[in-house]
Amino acid sequence: MPELNDEERALRDAVRSFLEKKVAPDVAAHERARTFPWELLPQLYEFGYVRGGVPEAEGGDELSMMMQAILMEEAGRCWGSLRTTVNVQGMVARTLSAAADAGQRARFLAPLLEGRRFGWFGLTEPDAGSDAGAVRTVARRKGDGYVVNGSKIYITNALGCDFGILFARVLEEDGTDRGVTAILVDAAESRFGVHDIPHMPLRSTTSCELTFDDTVIPAANVLGDLGGGLSLAMKAVNVGRLNMAMGAVGLSQACLEEAIRFCRQREQFGKPIAAFQLVQQMVVEIATLTETSRLLGHRAARALDAGEPGRYECSMAKLYCGESAGRAATLALQVHGGAGLMEESPVERYFRDAREATIPEGTSQIQILHLGKALLGHSALR
Ligand SMILES: Cc1cc2nc3c(=O)[nH]c(=O)nc-3n(C[C@H](O)[C@H](O)[C@H](O)COP(=O)(O)OP(=O)(O)OC[C@H]3O[C@@H](n4cnc5c(N)ncnc54)[C@H](O)[C@@H]3O)c2cc1C
Incomplete structure (x- = not known):
């Protein structure tokens, strides 16, 4: 069974092509200057970022969770700062959509979806x-x-x-x-x-x-x-966990692509380092972590699309994809040797950004405790 249907594959290809042409070339300069191209966001919203989680009747695109997961993977593959920015804007949009009155929708949600205001x-x-x-x-x-x-x-x-x-x-x-x-x-x-x-x-x-x-x-x-704040926040955080998980899948994918590119062109001992078994082992581990992470993320998205609460699946995806991205980035850096520690290499950024994947929206330990409670019926949280 194909993992993505035609519509999902078309979205992935279109957004990947846009990000590669319009965003990726400027990422290193933005990171150095610690700036962000806010003016580009409305163009990205045309693909369904931020608008995807809001019903059409409220000005959103009402995308399936699977389509939103694909968008997050592509954002994560391109740039962690972009992934986290659209994730937070999406959380704000979904929370407004769930609870805002008519006046608040006009004042906050509508301009947010148009990319005129940010929250x-x-x-x-x-x-x-x-x-x-x-x-x-x-x-x-x-x-x-x-x-x-x-x-x-x-x-x-x-x-x-x-x-x-x-x-x-x-x-x-x-x-x-x-x-x-x-x-x-x-x-x-x-x-x-x-x-x-x-x-x-x-x-x-x-x-x-x-x-x-x-x-x-x-x-x-x-x-x-x-008094309804925490339940509103937790609803937003559940989807936020899936978004973070899929962003981490994108980061692992980027690590894989960069590791493959580098080890094919770098030569030591008279041949490409890609020919060494220990280098192949690192690349294969990154590939396996990336594939398994993607499957878990897609499973969580499909559960939400089927109308299930998806808390277990989103927690497991957040835990596994976040931890895997950390390992993938460590391995990709190792494949690069000293070059991986230099700021001119993208894996230096992947390594820093991967450390974030296990902390916000519930640390890995908190996800383990949610999963432990679901499996065993006892809460170890307190
Ligand atoms: C880059 C970044 C962006 C963020 N963005 C936002 C944002 O936009 N909005 C927002 O509200 N928050 C945001 N956060 C905050 C984030 O959600 C918290 O950092 C996260 O929930 C963890 O809380 P803490 O940092 O206080 O760690 P702590 O809760 O102090 O945890 C410290 C350590 O103790 C462990 N621990 C805690 N309790 C237990 C327990 N019961 N059992 C076992 N281990 C435990 C944790 O897993 C962790 O290892 C962001 C954080 C980061 C790093």
Whole structure:
């Protein structure tokens, strides 16, 4: 049975060709300058990036998860910073689509899908990482608004975005705790601090700390139900895990292609290093990891397309594809010898970016604990 149908193969070929022509030639320069071509995103949205996860009735493309998985693999094959940027924009779009009222759709979702506005997804805090439910940022009701205090960390691209979804604990004026709630924060409307935390991978993204110090946000910006924030966040994160998994497949694929290209042209001891058994072993391991990762990612996408919750499949794909990308990048670098450590080689970037694949949207350890609970019926999380 062919793994992809004709439509899926056509999408893969079209987006790969676009990325190779329009994006790949500038990746190294952007990474060096730590810049990102935001102006290119609307053209990428034409393929279904970001719009793919939103129903047509709301201005989206309503693509199957399999089609979205293909888009993520191709983004990951081209550039980790692109993959993470479109993944986060997609999470924001899906969350808005799931919970926004008509006014919020017009103000935030429509311009996001047109590539005119960009959003961040603010869940993680200094003391709430893997334990996402431990959110301490507080939004206290005051008149027709909320006064927010607290901080968020590692928030992708908050510096380049003009609004975001903040997850904060809502307290009524009398102190009643309404639970963690999603709230839209518009940078043009509310004052808060943003700064980039210098980081190793994904150099064309920012990884930001946000500080809220008596930040005033209108009550109309509450997204969905009071207290419904964590379940909204977890829905977005489940698909986000699949997207990260497929981005990691793309990264492994890029490692494979670069390792093959290099070992065919590099000669030592009078012949191409491709002829040495130990080099072949490394290349075959990368190929096997890439193929098995892709199969697990596709299985998770097909499960979601079949209407299944897909939590088990997405967790397993995130775990395996992320860890495999790390191994694939290590091997690809080894195949390159010293050249792999030089910034002029793409595998230097693959190696840095692969380290990210096992951390956001649930670390590998957290995925193992989800899978362990599903298999054994006991939670080892706490
Ligand atoms: C590049 C990047 C981009 C990100 N983008 C965003 C974003 O846009 N929005 C956002 O909200 N967040 C974002 N994050 C945050 C990310 O989701 C968290 O880093 C992640 O959830 C892990 O939390 P932590 O870093 O606090 O690690 P911790 O939770 O402190 O974990 C540290 C270590 O302890 C392990 N550990 C923790 N609990 C357990 C347990 N119960 N059992 C076993 N081991 C455990 C972990 O696996 C890990 O190895 C981003 C992170 C990175 C690195």
